Structures are given as structure tokens and as C-alpha cells.
Amino acid sequence: MAEDNSPFGAARALTLAGPLALDGGASLAPVDFAYETYGALNESRSNAILICHALTGDQHVASQHPVTGKPGWWARMVGEGKPIDPARHFIICINVLGSCMGSAGPASLAEDGRPHAMRFPVITLRDMVRAQAMLLDHLGIETLQAVIGGSMGGMQVLQWAACYPQRVRSAVAIATAARHSAQNIAFHEVGRQAIMADPNWRGGDYYADGEPPTKGLSVARMAAHITYLSEEGLTEKFGRRLQARDSKSFGFDADFQIESYLRHQGISFVDRFDANSYLYITRAMDYFDLAEEHGGLLANAFAGSSTRFCVISFDSDWLYPTSEAKTIVRALNAGGAEVSFVELPSPFGHDAFLLDTPGLNTAVDGFLKAGEGA
């Protein structure tokens, strides 16, 4: 167990003995965790906020990314004077099960000292949340002031509230859905097929020698990236503008800015993400259907819950559109739960939850403070 004593952005790693029973029938033991904490747990152990990250996110929520050198992915939301503030909160962000930034996943080592690769069991969102609960148990955190996240992070928020209603006082689910639609699955399947079509993938056994399937992973990222942006946002940002040239090349270079941008997104992604993790986490998301786990009725997932909910959507998000947020809100209402809902305007589509979107911080800040004041 590596630890440091820095007050902010402490990177931590921990291995628990397990076993962690998984939805697919297998179990994991031991279980590796990589996570970060910010701020300090108060005496009553009542100020812990768990931040759940998205598909390609990580625990570096408000600290510099070790590979890219970029600021934390949610530095706009987390930090001094921000809605989630280490001066007030004990903040935890855990690299999800199946990912590649230190927690157990296909790239982590199995008992035989070799990476699990495709021997890693297929996991679910519920498995990710169970793993997080196991870590919080170990840290002695029984109750969370709040669980918060966007996209797949929002799915974990809903799953937390459904699995452990007594442990979650407030839940903030942003730009998310309670189940993956056919179109969501379709986009993920394209990405998986792109990775598996890359001869460097070699059934997932590319860790020891040879090149990883960077071309396939890059194509997967490009396809996904389109879904993170709105048509309106793309038009505003790129339109049909040419990239560093005055006229079309009549060739297959990146003539248009949007082509150049997408290629950059694809190429830069492969430096920081593992292709097998992309397979496992997209699979977990596709399997996600909170109603299915509760007799086909989403309201059952939240029946009698005392958790306060805040659901936020963005009007140009076509990946997890407002209609999906409203489905969640209706189920919460039917289950008798307390819920605030806001649809925020943004031209930037799904990515709005990561950007400087007017109203987002205000909504989260107000909701969290109302919970603290209560």
C-alpha cells in the first residue's frame, strides 16, 4: 500500500484480499485499487464525496495526469472554492474496475505474474460499484455525503443509490441514462470491432511483446468522439473549414479541420488508454440496465429511497439525451424519492459535463450545500 501525506491530490494504491464476487459468476482476489483523495475526513465521517469517472476517465480528477501532463479531468468542479471543495469535503475518486490506471483490469497482473488480458472476467457497472464499496469499507467510510459523476460516472451514481441506498445521502447523476440503448450499444460495438480487427490485438495478448492495437483503438476513439459532440457544436467549432490550407488537396490528407481534430483525438488517446480496458468497460456499459436488475421496473430500483437526487442533462447531448434523464426522474418520482432535475442549455453535446457549462457548477453547488444545511 503506497501512500503519501500531501494534503491535496494524494495518489494512493491499495490491494485488498477480496474475494470480490462478480455478476458474471467469477470472483476476483486479490483486488487492486488506484485512487486519489483530496481534503480530510471530518470527525463525524460525514463529509465524504465519491466522484465516479467516465469510460476513459481516471482517478486524476483534480490532479495532473501522469501521462498527458494535463490538469485533472474535472478541475472545474473540484478544488478550492469549487462546488466540491477539499476545504469542506473528503473527496475520493477511484479508478474503476476494468480500467488501466492502476485498479484491477485486463492490464493488471494475475496470480501468475502476467497481465490478465482477456482472462480478466467480464464485469458490470454493479461490479464496479461493489468494488468501490469494498474499498470504502476498508477506509471506514460507511456513509457518503454524496456520490457524483457524469456519463458512465452517472450510471455508477444510480447504481450506488440502488445498491446501497443507506450509504448515499445525496446522488448527482449528470448526462447519463439508466440503461444503454440499442444505439449506444451499436457505437460501442463498432469500437470493439475496430480494436479486435487490428492484427496487433492478438486476442488481447499484446502486453509482453509486440505493438498494442493502437490503430484499432484510435478508430474506436474517433467513432466514440463523434457521439460526445453535438452536430451544432461541430458546426460551430469546425464547420467545413479547411486545416492549414487554402484549398482542397484532392487527396486523402486531413483537408478539413474536423478530420484533423478527430485524428488527433484518436492518436493521443492510445498513449493513455489500454485497448483491452476499452473492450471491458464498453461491455460493462452495454450490459447496464438498472430496470432489468429490478424486475423490469426502474422505479423499483429507488423505491422508498431516502437519498436526495439531482439529475442534470444537456439539451444538445444526443448520446444520453434529456429524454433518458426524464426517464430516471419519472422513476425516482414513482419510487417516492426526492429529486431535483435540470436540463442545461449547451451547444457542446455530451462533453458539456466536462466543460465550462453555464449553470452546471451552480446547480451542483446549490444541491450539495442544501444537503449540508439540512
Place this chain on the structure above:
Amino acid sequence: MAEDNSPFGAARALTLAGPLALDGGASLAPVDFAYETYGALNESRSNAILICHALTGDQHVASQHPVTGKPGWWARMVGEGKPIDPARHFIICINVLGSCMGSAGPASLAEDGRPHAMRFPVITLRDMVRAQAMLLDHLGIETLQAVIGGSMGGMQVLQWAACYPQRVRSAVAIATAARHSAQNIAFHEVGRQAIMADPNWRGGDYYADGEPPTKGLSVARMAAHITYLSEEGLTEKFGRRLQARDSKSFGFDADFQIESYLRHQGISFVDRFDANSYLYITRAMDYFDLAEEHGGLLANAFAGSSTRFCVISFDSDWLYPTSEAKTIVRALNAGGAEVSFVELPSPFGHDAFLLDTPGLNTAVDGFLKAGEGA
């Protein structure tokens, strides 16, 4: 020049000497054409209808496809008693320049007896239309009763009306746009990168020996196919239903019907389409911007046109949505052209133009007959 005398669906091939000057500055000579005709040209040579096909379409508009054995791609629209009727019309459908069903393209033979491959010049929609006009000149067809097409076929319709207003009495543009948006380009770029990432692509030189880049082309087709269907249609058709199993496999097989469907679409496509053609035609579509060719003002493309226009969109088409159709209609109005516009309801997205969509045949039939009666 191969010809037959069958009255219906006569498959024809023809090579013209050229040269055909291209927008990119190159020229083609000779120029191969593969096309089909149905019905007979009347004495006044006034009943010719040109049907323009989409990206992966071909000249087999109402005849069995030679590779797949399936009926023609628009047999719902073309045939005895249909809106486009060989009893009344002389129907022509030409495989577009750059395609792979017999017309000049990367797979056709260059002067050195080897396939052009990537030596084929990059072409535009206007080049495709110029080639069609060259063939019609040869056939002695000066004026077209109508030009009609959906998707990229609709773009050719608009290009025909802009380039040769005197030759087009009626124009029917379905499920299309007057320019490719950033999002349209983005999806095509993902497809191109998937093809080029396949090591079997080998810079396009895969014709003589070795395997073609079927995996890359299959991924490209899968990504494109998502854009052809609406979220609503996908949910209705597939939802989260499992494929030939009672429960999730907790593996990477095609658990969901949508995965199985997409994989099938990808795999079956590679038997009938050439990867290099996919590169060239998507490039031509991305280059398409009819306003750009006319001083940045789309209305200029149609100023003073005596062509009658019919513009049809589908309410669930998010690839070329109704807003794009309305842009065309506004430009036609501003240019003083006669235009009918209808948005048809359909749950099936962009693909609705190929399906049994209520109102589509009626709209086309009424529009064509009104032109004949005049």
C-alpha cells in the same frame, strides 16, 4: 460495348474515349460506364428519367444484384405500376464514377492494364454528374424528364439541376443535403481511417494478390450503418433484446441483436463493395458543398431555374435531417424556382428512402405525373 435486347433491366457497359475533365485538375480517358435501362425512349425523346444512386448503391435499381442475388435497391419505386414505370418512362441508372460495379473507379483498369487503385484521381459529385451527362450525350438524350435520387443520389440531383438546368425538367431530391456537415465528414473520416488502418489495405494495392481490407471496410460499414437508422428505429427493431440466447454471455460475443445485426451488415458488405471505392466516394461527398461552387450562396445555384423541384425529407433522419432539406427549399425559393416540399413521418431514419415508407411513392408519383400532364 456489351448490350442485350431484354426489355427490362438491360445491363449495359460502354467505354467512351473522353477525356473527362475533373474538378481536381486531372482528366480521365477513356471512361468506363456500367448502367441499366428500363423501358423505351419515346419518339420525342422526352420520357427519360435518370435515377442517381447512393454511396454504396449501383445501377441495379430494379434488377437482381449480381453478387447478392437480392432484388434491385429501389424495386419499390421502379417497375410496372410504380411511380417510375418502364411502361411510361425510359429509365436509366448509371453506376457512379469512382464506384466498383463497372464504371471507372479505383478498381477499374488503367492504361497499363492494372487497376488504378489509389492512382485514380480524387473526384467530386460534379465530376460524377459530368460523367453521366457525357454518357447521356452519347445516347442522344438531351433533356431529362426527371432526375431523382436519395442520399448521395439526391446530391447528384441538386448538382444536375445546378450544372445543367436546361436539361432537367423535374428534379426529385430525397433525404439529402446541399453540403456535407462537419458531423457527416466526421463519420466518413472514421470509415476511411478504419479502412486505411487495415494492414491488408497496403496503400490501396490489394487487387492483384493478397486479401482485401475486409475487416477495415466492415468496421467502416458498421459505423456508417448506425447513421442510416434512427435511435427510435433501433429501439423499435432491436431494443436491448438478446440474440439467440436467454441471458448475457459475460463475454465478447454478439449478445445483443443490434450487435449481431451490425456485424452482419459489415461482413456482407465486403462481398459486394470495394474498399478503395468507399474511400473515393466518401471523399467526393465530403467535398460536396453546392453553395461553395456558387459564391457561397446556395440560391445562386438555382437562380432563374425553370426546373420543377420536389424535396422530400424524413422526420427521423438525423444524417440529412429536415433542417438540411429546408435549407435547400429556402435557396430554391430565393432563386425563384418552383418547389414542392414534404417531410414524411417515418421511424426508420435515413434508410426510409429505401423502405416502404407511407407517402413516399405517392409524393413522387404525384409530382412526376403533374410534370407529365403539364
